[in-house]
Amino acid sequence: MEAICPVCHVGRLQPRVISYVRWLGDSLLVVNRMPAVVCDVCGERAYDDRAIQHLQRLLMMSNVDVTITSRPYYLA
Numbered sequence: 001m002e003a004i005c006p007v008c009h010v011g012r013l014q015p016r017v018i019s020y021v022r023w024l025g026d027s028l029l030v031v032n033r034m035p036a037v038v039c040d041v042c043g044e045r046a047y048d049d050r051a052i053q054h055l056q057r058l059l060m061m062s063n064v065d066v067t068i069t070s071r072p073y074y075l076a
Contacts, residue, residue, distance in 0.1 A: 003037075011041025018045070020055065031055060 002012040020034040035051050038044070047055075 005039035005042060005044055007044040008039060008042040011039035013037040014040050031058065
């Protein structure tokens with residue numbers, strides 16, 4: 001049984017592998033094959049702690065001063 005989306009309260013959170021795309025100042029960060037859960041209705045995305053830690057390591061190696069945090073989610 002999948003978890004109900006905490007944002008729209010209608011959709012179900014589905015595990016997916018996505019591309020994480022974010023502007024950091026004038027630079028575009030693209031991380032392929034990022035594990036996430038995505039709402040099948042509103043598209044809300046959440047990332048697990050391990051994926052966020054990996055992303056933080058990538059940012060530290062590139063000397064970008066950005067902190068990315070995760071929102072907790074639970075899949076039954």
